[in-house]
Every structure is written in C-alpha cells, then in structure tokens.
Amino acid sequence: MDTQSSQISSSQGFTDGQNSAAKESKLSVNDLIHWRDPKKSGVVFGLSLLLLLSLAAFSVISVVSYMLLALLCVTITFRIYKSVVQAVQKSTEGHPFRELIEKDVTIPPETFRKHVDTSLTHINRALKQMSRLFLVEDLVDSLKLAVVMWMLTYVGAVFNGITILILADILLFAVPPVYEKNKTQIDHYIDLVRTQVNNTIAKLQEKLPGAMKRSKTE
Numbered sequence: 001m002d003t004q005s006s007q008i009s010s011s012q013g014f015t016d017g018q019n020s021a022a023k024e025s026k027l028s029v030n031d032l033i034h035w036r037d038p039k040k041s042g043v044v045f046g047l048s049l050l051l052l053l054s055l056a057a058f059s060v061i062s063v064v065s066y067m068l069l070a071l072l073c074v075t076i077t078f079r080i081y082k083s084v085v086q087a088v089q090k091s092t093e094g095h096p097f098r099e100l101i102e103k104d105v106t107i108p109p110e111t112f113r114k115h116v117d118t119s120l121t122h123i124n125r126a127l128k129q130m131s132r133l134f135l136v137e138d139l140v141d142s143l144k145l146a147v148v149m150w151m152l153t154y155v156g157a158v159f160n161g162i163t164i165l166i167l168a169d170i171l172l173f174a175v176p177p178v179y180e181k182n183k184t185q186i187d188h189y190i191d192l193v194r195t196q197v198n199n200t201i202a203k204l205q206e207k208l209p210g211a212m213k214r215s216k217t218e
Contacts, residue, residue: 032044032173033172033173033176034176034177034180035173035176035177041173045169045173048169049166049169049170051063052162052165052166052169053166054066055162056162056163056166075097078096079095079096079097082096133145140201140204140205143204
C-alpha cells in the first residue's frame with residue numbers, strides 16, 4: 001500500500017509539474033506578445049523578424065548554415081579565449097562549457113508520448129472537420145469554406161508564404177498591445193460586425209435547404 005501510494009503521489013507530482021510548466025509557457029508567450037517585458041519582447045520580435053527576412057532573401061539551407069556557423073564561431077572563439085586565459089593564469093577551471101555538456105538534453109519518453117497524443121488528437125479533429133466540409137455535410141459551412149478559399153486565391157496572388165509570415169509576425173506583436181489599450185472601442189465594433197455577419201448567415205440559412213436541416217437537428 002505504501003508503495004502504491006508513493007507511486008500515485010509521484011505520478012501526480014509529475015502531472016502537476018507538466019501542467020505548471022505548460023501554464024508557465026503559455027503565460028510567457030502571452031507576456032511576450034503583450035510586451036510585459038519590453039527587452040525580452042523586443043529581442044524575440046527582432047530575432048523572429050530577422051529570421052523571416054533572411055528566409056525571404058536566402059534559401060532555408062543557407063539561413064540555417066549561416067546561423068549554425070555563427071554559433072560555432074562564437075563557441076570556438078570563447079573556448080580558445082578561456083583556454084588562453086587558463087594557460088596564462090595557470091588555473092584549473094576546466095572546460096568552460098562543462099555544465100552545459102553534463103546537462104541532460106534528452107527528451108523523456110513520457111513527454112514525447114504526451115505531445116504525440118496531443119498532436120494526434122488535433123490531427124484527427126482536423127481530418128474529421130475536413131471530411132465534413134468537403135463532403136458537404138452542411139451546405140452553409142461548405143459555402144463559407146469556398147468563400148474563404150476564393151479570397152485566399154487573391155491573397156496568394158499578391159503575397160507569397162514568407163511575406164504572409166512576416167506580416168503575421170508583425171501583427172502578432174503589434175495587435176495585442178493596441179487591443180489592450182483600446183479594448184472597449186474595439187469590442188464594440190467587433191460586436192457590430194459579428195451581429196451583421198450573424199444576420200446575413202441567418203438570412204442565407206432560411207434560403208438554403210441544407211441549413212434548414214441543420215437548424216432542425218440542432
């Protein structure tokens with residue numbers, strides 16, 4: 001009994017640790033995009049934008065190679081510098097990256113299985129939704145998808161994938177603080193647009209036979 005209780009408590013502690021880590025990661029991302037710490041947000045935004053701009057100008061292989069080469073130059077230079085300093089001062093500090101080398105960087109099987117299970121759940125949900133839309137289970141939802149795809153053809157004609165990612169990165173760091181400062185006014189206009197869209201959809205549902213069937217089943 002003591003062994004079972006200890007196992008249960010350890011598993012609960014592991015689960016609580018994973019949940020707290022997930023909450024901390026979500027909070028950290030939320031803090032970054034809301035610029036709670038301007039220095040950290042500025043560094044993340046600058047690096048992400050620099051990476052996307054580099055991908056827009058060079059190939060993925062070139063960007064990755066240059067990044068790894070720059071990292072190697074920094075570590076090798078620091079390693080040689082510390083070796084020279086130790087030789088001059090006749091110290092026995094050892095390898096400057098010993099703590100990082102001895103640090104465990106392996107992925108625990110439990111964490112890997114958890115992320116695989118979570119990804120599989122999202123994939124199955126997406127496949128089910130795609131099947132429902134493309135096989136026209138509900139005519140209104142399929143028409144919505146058709147309109148969105150038609151609009152995306154015009155977006156694709158103007159922007160490429162990297163340009164869209166650059167714009168998304170800029171909006172990700174620009175919109176949240178603006179929304180936070182003008183939340184009341186923005187929510188008011190969003191409610192007006194949502195009401196107008198819902199009224200339009202309701203009128204379409206009255207005219208489409210597939211929508212009538214959907215409203216009855218709901």
